[in-house]
Amino acid sequence: MLNSKQKKCIEMMALGDRTQKEIAEQLKVTEATICNWKKNEDFQTEYIEFMRQNLRGAVAKAFNTELQLLNARSEMVRLLAAKDVLDRAGFRPDDNVNANIDTDLHITIDYGD
Structure with missing residues (x-):
């Protein structure tokens, strides 16, 4: 104590x-x-x-500031504010690109008639 x-x-x-x-x-x-x-x-x-x-106690003020930045004049400020909001909401971009390619390969040979 x-x-x-x-x-x-x-x-x-x-x-x-x-x-x-x-x-x-x-x-x-x-x-x-x-x-x-x-x-x-x-x-x-x-x-x-x-x-x-x-x-x-400062959370509400910080949140309102972030929302105001979404309307800033600077495109860069708006972009960074939007990115921060999305990141905090859990919409982070996936660093890994997952490509599943499942196609059959067909080769056509044209010998001319």
């Missing part, structure tokens, strides 16, 4: 707007303490879960 300083550290790290030194100063701990926390399995697990929760 993490203490309140460790939880606050995770929040501040996730924001990404402060250095580790600044975080340590605000929490009134040393940078070495934060380094030790970062090695702790519970700390790592909580950090990853915190990041996942925050990313979930």
Whole structure:
């Protein structure tokens, strides 16, 4: 179980707007303490879960941005957006071309009458 300083550290790290030194100063701990926390399995697990929760909140915005890019002026931007949407929907192109040729070969020789 993490203490309140460790939880606050995770929040501040996730924001990404402060250095580790600044975080340590605000929490009134040393940078070495934060380094030790970062090695702790519970700390790592909580950090990853915190990041996942925050990313979930951005999914709708990212989806809407992708849809807007389908109407971009640039043909390349539209193409890349369309490709990304199709890829994520499971419509990836098959890298292997499967050709099944099952035909009978008929040779006709015309000797001229």
